Amino acid sequence: xxxxxxxxxxxxxxxxxxxxxxxxxxxxxxxxxxxxxxxxxxxxxxxxxxxxxxxxxxxxxxxxxxxxxxxxxxxxxxxxxxxxxxxxxxxxxxxxxxxxxxxxxxxxxxxxxxxxxxxxxxxxxxxxxxxxxxxxxxxxxxxxxxxxxxxxxxxxxxxxxxxxxxxxxxxxxxxxxxxxxxxxxxxxxxxxxxxxxxxxxxxxxxxxxxxxxxxxxxxxxxxxxxxxxxxxxxxxxxxxxxxxxxxxxxxxxxxxxxxxxxxxxxxxxxxxxxxxxxxxxxxxxxxxxxxxxx
Amino acid sequence: xxxxxxxxxxxxxxxxxxxxxxxxxxxxxxxxxxxxxxxxxxxxxxxxxxxxxxxxxxxxxxxxxxxxxxxxxxxxxxxxxxxxxxxxxxxxxxxxxxxxxxxxxxxxxxxxxxxxxxxxxxxxxxxxxxxxxxxxxxxxxxxxxxxxxxxxxxxxxxxxxxxxxxxxxxxxxxxxxxxxxxxxxxxxxxxxxxxxxxxxxxxxxxxxxxxxxxxxxxxxxxxxxxxxxxxxxxxxxxxxxxxxxxxxxxxxxxxxxxxxxxxxxxxxxxxxxxxxxxxxxxxxxxxxxxxxxxxx
Numbered sequence: 001x002x003x004x005x006x007x008x009x010x011x012x013x014x015x016x017x018x019x020x021x022x023x024x025x026x027x028x029x030x031x032x033x034x035x036x037x038x039x040x041x042x043x044x045x046x047x048x049x050x051x052x053x054x055x056x057x058x059x060x061x062x063x064x065x066x067x068x069x070x071x072x073x074x075x076x077x078x079x080x081x082x083x084x085x086x087x088x089x090x091x092x093x094x095x096x097x098x099x100x101x102x103x104x105x106x107x108x109x110x111x112x113x114x115x116x117x118x119x120x121x122x123x124x125x126x127x128x129x130x131x132x133x134x135x136x137x138x139x140x141x142x143x144x145x146x147x148x149x150x151x152x153x154x155x156x157x158x159x160x161x162x163x164x165x166x167x168x169x170x171x172x173x174x175x176x177x178x179x180x181x182x183x184x185x186x187x188x189x190x191x192x193x194x195x196x197x198x199x200x201x202x203x204x205x206x207x208x209x210x211x212x213x214x215x216x217x218x219x220x221x222x223x224x225x226x227x228x229x230x231x232x233x234x235x236x237x238x239x240x241x242x243x244x245x246x247x248x249x250x251x252x253x254x255x256x257x258x259x260x261x262x263x264x265x266x267x268x269x270x271x272x273x274x275x276x277x278x279x280x281x282x283x284x285x286x287x288x289x290x291x292x293x294x
Numbered sequence: 295x296x297x298x299x300x301x302x303x304x305x306x307x308x309x310x311x312x313x314x315x316x317x318x319x320x321x322x323x324x325x326x327x328x329x330x331x332x333x334x335x336x337x338x339x340x341x342x343x344x345x346x347x348x349x350x351x352x353x354x355x356x357x358x359x360x361x362x363x364x365x366x367x368x369x370x371x372x373x374x375x376x377x378x379x380x381x382x383x384x385x386x387x388x389x390x391x392x393x394x395x396x397x398x399x400x401x402x403x404x405x406x407x408x409x410x411x412x413x414x415x416x417x418x419x420x421x422x423x424x425x426x427x428x429x430x431x432x433x434x435x436x437x438x439x440x441x442x443x444x445x446x447x448x449x450x451x452x453x454x455x456x457x458x459x460x461x462x463x464x465x466x467x468x469x470x471x472x473x474x475x476x477x478x479x480x481x482x483x484x485x486x487x488x489x490x491x492x493x494x495x496x497x498x499x500x501x502x503x504x505x506x507x508x509x510x511x512x513x514x515x516x517x518x519x520x521x522x523x524x525x526x527x528x529x530x531x532x533x534x535x536x537x538x539x540x541x542x543x544x545x546x547x548x549x550x551x552x553x554x555x556x557x558x559x560x561x562x563x564x565x566x567x568x569x570x571x572x573x574x575x576x577x578x579x580x581x582x583x584x585x586x587x588x589x590x
Contacts, residue, residue, distance in 0.1 A: 053305045060307060070304060124443060126389035128382040146375035150389050153313035153444035153572060162314045172371055253579045256304030260582035264445050265386055271439045271453045272385075278438070278457035279431035281494075282465060286334035286427075289486040290342050 002235045005117050005243075009132040017136035018184060019206040020193065020244035021213050022110055024255075025220060025228060026200035029055055029108035033067045036195030040180065041066065044168040054106075060256070061111055063163030066177040067192050070255050072107040109255050110192070110201055113138070113159045113177035114232060115243030118263040121151035121160050121174075129174070136206070136243055137179040147172040156239065156261035179244070206243060213247055225249065231257060238262030301583065303575040310445055312572035318369040320565035322362050323437045324467065324558050326396075327460060329358030330434030331468025331491070333403055335484055337427035339472075340420055347484055349410050350475035352423065354468065355430075356407035359400050388439040395432045402426035434464035441568060447578060448512040448571035449564070455502035456564075458494060463557045465491025466529065470553030473539060473546045481539075481546060488553050489536050492529045495560065499526075508581050512571040513563070521563030528556030 006014035037043060046064040051057050054073035061068045115137045122130040122138050129145035130138060140160075151160050151174050160176040163169075180190035188194075193203035202209060213230050220228035227249045232242030238261050252259050303309070313319070336351035338344075367373050380397070384390040402425040409419030438460040442453035449456070469488025473481050503510040513522050532552030539546035571577040 051305075056305075062311075072304065120445065123384075123386040124389065126382070126384065126387045126393060127378040128384070129378070144378060144381075146370055146378035148370060148375075148379070148389060149314040150387070150444075152311045153446045153449075153568075155311065156445040158308060158310040158445075161311050251302060251583075253302045253309070253575075253583065254304065256307055256309060256575075258309050258578050258582055260586045261445075264443050264450055267450070267453055268386060268388075268439075268443055271388075271442050271457075274454055275432075275435045275439045275457040278461040279435040281458070282331070282334065282431045282434055282461040285465060285490055286331075286338055286487060289483040289490065290338040 003117055003240055004136065005119075005132055005240075006134050006136045011132075011134045014134040014136070016205040016207065017243065018179065018203070019115060019136075019209055019242070020112060020179070020190075021202045021204075021209040021247065022112065022244065023200050023202065023213070023216060023247040024107065024109040025216075025225065025247060025249060026198045027069070027108040027110055028198055028200075029069055029071050029106070030197060031058075031069045032195040032197060033110045033192035033201055034058060034065070034069060036191040037067045037177070040183070040191035041178070042169065043175075044163075044165060061113070061159045061161075061176070063161040063173075063175040064165065064168070066112065066175075068111045070107075070109045070111055072105070072109075072250075072254060074105055074107075076103040076105045107249055107254065109246065109248065110196075111256070112192070112244050113179070114157055114239070114245070115177075115179055116263065117235065117240030117243070118265070119239075120154040120156060120263045120265055121176075123263070123265040123268075124150045124154040126150060133181055133184075135179065135181075135184050137181065137184075138243075139178045139181050140174055140176065142170050142173055142175075145173040147174065149174065154264055156258055156263065177244075209245075213245070216247060220247075238266070301576055301579045303579060307575065308573050309575045309578040310447075310572045312569045313444070313446065315369060315565075317562075318365040320562040322365040322369075323441075323460070323561040323565065324463075325358040325361040325365065326437055327358075327434045327464030327557065327561070328467045328471065328554075329355045329362065329399075329403060330430040330432075331464040331466075331487070332358060332471065333399075333406075333423070333426040333430035333433075335468050335472050335487060336406065337423050338483055339480070340423050342483070344476065344480035344483070347472050347476040347480050348423075351468065351472050352403075352407040352410055352419075354471050354475075355403045355426065359396070359403050359433075362396065363400070388436060388443050392436050392440055395429060395436055399426055399429040399433050402429070431461070435461045441564070444568075445578075446568040446572045447509040447581070448506070449568040451506040451509040452502050452564070454505060455498045458498040459502060459560070459564075462491045462493070462495030462498060463560045466495060466532070466553040467491075467557035470532065470550035470557070473536070473550035473553075478540070478543055478546065485536060485539050485546070488550065489533055492533050492536075492553055492556070495557075496526070496529055499560075509571055509577055512567040512574075512577065516570060518563050518567035518570055521559050521566060525556050525559035525563050528552045528559060532556055 472484035536549035
């Protein structure tokens with residue numbers, strides 16, 4: 001069942017739910033989205049690191065990383081035909097160690113906050129700093145967040161985090177992608193989507209993006225890219241579908257995404273029940289120990 | 295020996311973020327349990343005329359709740375940030391619910407303890423103590439929901455049993471402390487409370503591990519595994535020595551101390567196991583992949 005999270009939160013006649021379709025079959029790993037996001041949102045430096053993970057020196061989403069381009073470099077998987085472009089070799093003649101040259105594959109995907117239909121971060125926030133906007137997105141209010149950090153382990157995607165760094169803006173507060181709330185209010189496209197040179201990041205009404213994504217998967221399958229699949233488009237999944245969903249070319253875990261995420265608060269009623277029984281048991285136990293002999 | 299799970303990940307990086315919490319939070323879990331259990335014991339001791347137990351437990355409750363608050367504020371960075379939590383009441387946020395539980399509990403627990411020493415407040419001791427005891431079971435058990443209501447595998451997968459483990463651990467700690475403080479002539483109920491709590495903690499803890507699936511591995515490996523081992527050893531040791539505590543004051547003190555220490559180790563062990571389970575993508579990917587494959 002499709003839930004309109006803005007309506008469910010109490011917005012009266014909200015605009016159409018907005019989201020991202022990140023079509024990783026078009027991503028070239030250029031990281032323009034990371035840069036545009038930092039520039040527009042004033043997100044501070046997240047470290048000059050060399051991670052040794054192909055062309056990814058960003059690593060993961062975090063308090064100061066609201067877009068992260070995953071860059072997967074692996075020995076080629078069976079079934080993928082590699083076209084020889086006749087590239088010049090970098091090795092000196094005769095310097096090959098005799099081993100067979102292996103082909104490899106690159107997969108690139110720009111990761112971002114998923115703006116879940118059922119958002120655990122928002123559910124568990126004890127201050128109301130995290131809220132649901134009229135566009136169905138999830139945004140942190142920096143003047144209300146008290147840095148308790150509860151949203152951090154609650155997120156099933158490991159997106160939101162407390163911002164670290166001495167003296168940086170909003171230090172110690174939980175931070176993540178706002179889907180450029182300010183730009184949405186002005187009717188413009190979020191910075192990352194605007195900057196994406198290949199339209200791998202597509203912004204729009206979620207309903208329309210879902211239709212577009214289904215067409216694109218069909219098209220890719222026809223072209224022989226049978227590995228193309230959607231991730232997070234299903235409103236019946238464990239988080240009620242994602243506001244920012246993906247077209248992937250392999251299993252989600254290859255990209256560092258959880259294969260079957262579930263919003264933790266789905267089990268919360270059962271948790272409260274168990275705690276109530278335990279509390280009652282403790283009370284009864286306390287009464288019982290004072291009964292009988294001294 | 296369980297063979298290492300085969301799974302795919304992004305350069306072995308975690309899928310989830312571990313909580314940014316440090317030692318403050320497991321200390322808070324322990325102190326909250328100690329306070330809740332102690333308020334229950336204090337009320338019972340008050341009604342059954344056991345003045346030493348009553349006084350010790352009221353003080354333990356005040357110390358526990360003050361320590362809890364200190365740990366929480368230290369975790370937040372500055373005291374004013376606590377006030378931000380009082381602007382909403384959200385049943386979907388165990389931290390919000392807990393804030394209100396503590397806000398209701400703290401003043402009563404404090405008044406009951408202060409009434410022990412301030413003559414003109416003495417008449418308020420019993421009503422305040424009873425009010426604190428009414429909220430105390432919630433103080434001792436809500437922290438299990440606080441941990442379980444996350445994506446952290448070793449916390450979430452334990453959600454069915456964790457409240458009972460924490461309630462048992464709270465009784466063991468509060469009873470243990472009262473055993474150390476009170477003379478043998480009045481510590482019978484404290485001993486039964488402590489031993490019963492310890493038995494509950496061990497029994498349900500065992501059941502928890504078998505229902506957690508892969509995530510239970512996090513309770514056995516590395517530093518969290520050592521903490522859990524220490525917790526079991528201290529709790530079993532405390533129970534064994536505790537059996538002789540009815541006749542020997544020395545045994546009561548030793549057993550009480552072991553049970554308190556066991557409760558500390560339980561809280562830190564479960565906390566650290568959760569942190570470790572969030573940092574290792576295995577705990578996220580393997581069960582989710584298995585779930586998907588099963589669905590087909």
